[in-house]
Amino acid sequence: MLVDFSIFKFLIELALIVxxxxxxxxxxxxxxxxxxxxxx
Amino acid sequence: xxxxxxSPSTAYLILLFFGIGWIAFGWWLGKRNRTIDDFMLAGRxxxxxxxxxxxxxxxxTSNTTLVAPQLTYQFGIWGMVGYSMAALGxxxxxxxxxxxxxxMPSGYTCGDFIRxxxxxxxxxxxxxxxxxxxxxxLVSLGMAGGILLQALSGLDYHIGMTIILFxxxxxxxxxGLKAVIATDYIQTLIILAGVVFIGYVCWQNVGxxxxxxxxxIQQPQLLNLLFPAAIMFLFNNIFFGxxxxxxxxxxxxxxxxxxxxxxxxxxxxxxxxWLPIPxxxxxxALAANTLGIYPSSPDMxxxxxxxxxxxxxxxIFVFMVVFSALASSLDSLLAATSDLLTExxxxxxxxxxxxxxxxxxxxxxILLGLGITTWLLCLPRLTTLGELLNFTGAFVASxxxxxxxxxxxxxxxxxxxxxxxxxxxxxxxxxYFTVGFYVAALVSCLVSLIVCGIGLWLKNADFDWQLLxxxxxxxxx
Numbered sequence: 001m002l003v004d005f006s007i008f009k010f011l012i013e014l015a016l017i018v019x020x021x022x023x024x025x026x027x028x029x030x031x032x033x034x035x036x037x038x039x040x
Numbered sequence: 041x042x043x044x045x046x047s048p049s050t051a052y053l054i055l056l057f058f059g060i061g062w063i064a065f066g067w068w069l070g071k072r073n074r075t076i077d078d079f080m081l082a083g084r085x086x087x088x089x090x091x092x093x094x095x096x097x098x099x100x101t102s103n104t105t106l107v108a109p110q111l112t113y114q115f116g117i118w119g120m121v122g123y124s125m126a127a128l129g130x131x132x133x134x135x136x137x138x139x140x141x142x143x144m145p146s147g148y149t150c151g152d153f154i155r156x157x158x159x160x161x162x163x164x165x166x167x168x169x170x171x172x173x174x175x176x177x178l179v180s181l182g183m184a185g186g187i188l189l190q191a192l193s194g195l196d197y198h199i200g201m202t203i204i205l206f207x208x209x210x211x212x213x214x215x216g217l218k219a220v221i222a223t224d225y226i227q228t229l230i231i232l233a234g235v236v237f238i239g240y241v242c243w244q245n246v247g248x249x250x251x252x253x254x255x256x257i258q259q260p261q262l263l264n265l266l267f268p269a270a271i272m273f274l275f276n277n278i279f280f281g282x283x284x285x286x287x288x289x290x291x292x293x294x295x296x297x298x299x300x301x302x303x304x305x306x307x308x309x310x311x312x313x314w315l316p317i318p319x320x321x322x323x324x325a326l327a328a329n330t331l332g333i334y335p336s337s338p339d340m341x342x343x344x345x346x347x348x349x350x351x352x353x354x355x356i357f358v359f360m361v362v363f364s365a366l367a368s369s370l371d372s373l374l375a376a377t378s379d380l381l382t383e384x385x386x387x388x389x390x391x392x393x394x395x396x397x398x399x400x401x402x403x404x405x406i407l408l409g410l411g412i413t414t415w416l417l418c419l420p421r422l423t424t425l426g427e428l429l430n431f432t433g434a435f436v437a438s439x440x441x442x443x444x445x446x447x448x449x450x451x452x453x454x455x456x457x458x459x460x461x462x463x464x465x466x467x468x469x470x471x472y473f474t475v476g477f478y479v480a481a482l483v484s485c486l487v488s489l490i491v492c493g494i495g496l497w498l499k500n501a502d503f504d505w506q507l508l509x510x511x512x513x514x515x516x517x
Contacts, residue, residue, distance in 0.1 A: 002256055002263040003117050009248050011121075012323050015316030016243060020236045022313045023229050029089035030225070038087040038299075040218070 046355050051193030054359060059207040062367070066211025066219035076400040079216035080148060080379050081297040088306055090221050091298045095310035097224035097368035098290060099130060100231055101177075102184035105321055105365045109342030111273070112322030113335075116255070116262025118270030120322025125274060126281030130311030133285045137295040137303025139447050143508045145300075150292035150443075151384035156508050157446045158454030165461045166442075167384055169435045170287060174377040175417065176432040178410075181370045182418035188366065191340055192359050201418050204363070208370040209411035213404055217297055220371045227364035232317075234361035238346045238354070239320035245349060246327045254330040262326065273478040276433065280481035283436035286443045290376040374414075378407040433481035434468025440485055441492040449496070450503040456495025464488030 033039045046054075073079045086094075104123070111119035144153060151170070155163040182201050189200025211219050255262050264270075285291050295303050325341045328334070331348050335341045343362070347354040382403040387394050394402070442457035468484025475483075 001265045002260060003265055005249070005252050008117070008252055008263070011319060012243065012248060015319035015323070016236065016239050018313070018316045019232060019239070019320055023232045025309075025313070026089065026093050026225075026228065026232075029092065033087040033089040039090060040083060040085055040087065 046193045046352070046359060048193050048195055050356070051189060051195060051359065054356070054363070055203055055207070058360075058363065058367075059203070062207060062219075062223050063211045063214065065223060066213075066215035068215075069218045069222055070215035073216050073218065076396050076403065078218070079400060079403060080375075080382070081293060082217040082221055084297055084299075086221060086294075086298045086302070088299075088302050088309075090225055091294070091302050091306035092309040092313075093228045094221040094224040094372070095130060095291070095294060095307055096314050097228040097231070098294075098372040099126070099285075099310065099314050099369075100228070100317060100365050101369040102181055102188070102362055102366045104318055105231075105235075105362050106184060106188075106339045106342055108318035108321045109325035109345070110339045112262075112325040113328060113338050113341045115270035115273055116259070116264065116267060116326070118265075118267055118274050119262075120319050120325075122270070122274035122277045123318035123322060124315050125278045126284075126318070127311045127315035128278055129281035129283075129285035130307050130314060132282060133291055134304045134307035134311065136286070136444075136447060137291075137298065137307050138301065140292060140295040141298070141300060141303055143447070143505060144296070145509065147296050147508070148293075148383045149380050150287065150289045151380055151388065153292070153446070153508065154442075154457075155384070155388065157503060158442070158452075158457045162442070162454040162458040162461070163384075165458045166287070166439065167380070169439055169461055169465060170289065170380060171377070173284070173288065173432045173436050174373060174380070175414070176435075178370070178373050178377065178414045179417045181366055181373065182414050183421055184362075185366050185370075186418065186421070187339075188359070188362050191343065192355055192362075197421060198419065202415065204366060204370070205411055205415050205418070208367050208374060209408065212371045212374050213407055213411075217293070217375050220375050221297075223371065224368050227368040230364040231361050231368070234357045234364075235317060235320050238324060238350070238357060238361075241349050242324050242327050242345070246330055251323075251327050251330055255326055258329050269476070269478060272476075272482070276478045276480065276482045279437045279440065279485040280433040283433070283438070283440045283481060283485065287436055287439035288376065289380045290372050293376045293379055374407060374410060378403060378410050381406045381410065431472065431477070431480070433477070434472050434484045435465050437468060437481035437484040438462075438464025438488040441489045445492055445496065450505065451496050451500050452492060453495055453499045453501040456491060456499065460488040460491035460495070463491055 108123040111123055154166040182205055185204030186197040186201030189195045190197045261267055298306055321342055324345050327345050328341050333344050335344050343358045346358045386402055438461045442460050445452040464484040464487040467487045468480045471483035472480035
């Protein structure tokens with residue numbers, strides 16, 4: 001039973017979107033911590 | 041020279057640039073380290089941004105970038121989904137991180153916990169498992185460094201491996217866990233940018249429909265949802281990943297280092313952001329046949345596809361991504377394993393009366409010694425990356441239940457925890473050699489669960505949780 005193309009496509013595209021957003025989220029968190037003086 | 045290779049001078053330039061940058065950064069961060077807590081645990085006050093990123097970076101290893109494509113190339117869709125399920129280890133560890141900090145606010149290592157909670161027998165078994173795994177992972181990473189440089193720039197394996205180890209040992213030695221965590225942040229951004237870029241180019245230039253069609257015609261088993269070995273790999277990898285994280289001092293030391301209340305959110309976020317990465321690195325490997333790539337060594341399928349898609353720029357991208365992935369894990373493992381040697385072996389077994397100042401000095405010598413030992417073990421290229429990684433699965437999966445029951449139930453007795461770890465490892469290894477690498481962790485975890493279940497049923501240890509706090513307070517004073 002082969003995986004359906006639509007599921008395959010959804011899986012890969014979702015992974016690309018989440019990973020693409022990750023640096024933005026991490027940078028945002030660092031700026032927030034920095035402004036609050038909470039880095040270390 | 042093949043199509044994925046940089047010129048040796050370009051490789052040296054990249055290594056020199058990153059090497060000097062990270063070592064200088066480590067030296068600068070290390071200037072404020074005054075105590076063993078600063079060096080081993082970054083002052084125990086790490087905020088959410090760095091906490092999440094260091095957990096994520098450490099879990100993105102060379103295996104995520106080299107073995108995830110290899111497993112997708114061999115096991116297809118279950119290979120990449122199975123590899124991504126290793127994120128469950130981070131996600132399930134999230135509540136445990138808060139529990140660890142709450143139970144042992146002044147703890148140093150996972151060995152501290154096992155010694156106090158279960159006694160010496162279980163502690164010795166656990167230390168054996170932990171050091172075997174730690175060294176296995178270190179050697180796997182060191183070897184990957186050598187293989188990477190050789191494959192991507194034609195440099196001799198031994199030279200590449202030595203350079204990467206030298207850089208990581210240097211900045212970890214100079215800056216301790218602070219240097220590890222801060223460089224992890226930069227390395228994560230490099231890795232994420234590189235992975236997304238390569239994945240996007242593959243998605244845009246080759247196309248999902250073309251890849252799907254070609255794979256379904258040429259290698260339909262890779263898209264088969266009922267591929268038996270791949271399904272076993274999926275479950276094996278879940279337990280392997282959980283075992284790796286639950287038992288390893290890499291993750292425990294971070295739980296101690298993060299600010300109170302941060303651990304749960306940091307590990308949860310790290311797990312959720314890590315989960316899609318092996319899917320992208322794996323998916324790139326599925327484009328291999330479409331692009332006419334048939335690698336002689338399957339662990340090089342990812343770099344080969346990237347270089348084919350991006351040319352010489354691709355080789356530089358792959359080089360930077362894999363080098364960052366290697367360094368982000370190698371530094372963490374060096375720091376956490378040397379902490380375990382300092383706290384559990386040097387202070388715990390050999391010199392119990394050592395002062396904090398003495399431990400601060402000794403921990404640096406131990407880290408240096410560990411780096412040299414890893415270098416010696418990496419000199420012969422023993423096995424492929426995937427095989428070495430999975431060999432340790434039998435060891436680590438046996439610790440899952442003793443750690444979980446130890447943290448949340450006061451009933452499990454130390455003797456049963458020791459038997460669970462020893463028997464789980466032994467039977468997991470038998471399964472590894474008689475059935476295959478993809479069942480070792482599964483068998484080990486199951487055996488360990490059965491023994492713990494029997495232990496919980498037959499005996500009540502009635503452990504006093506306060507002992508964990510009291511003993512650590514005594515140690516600090």
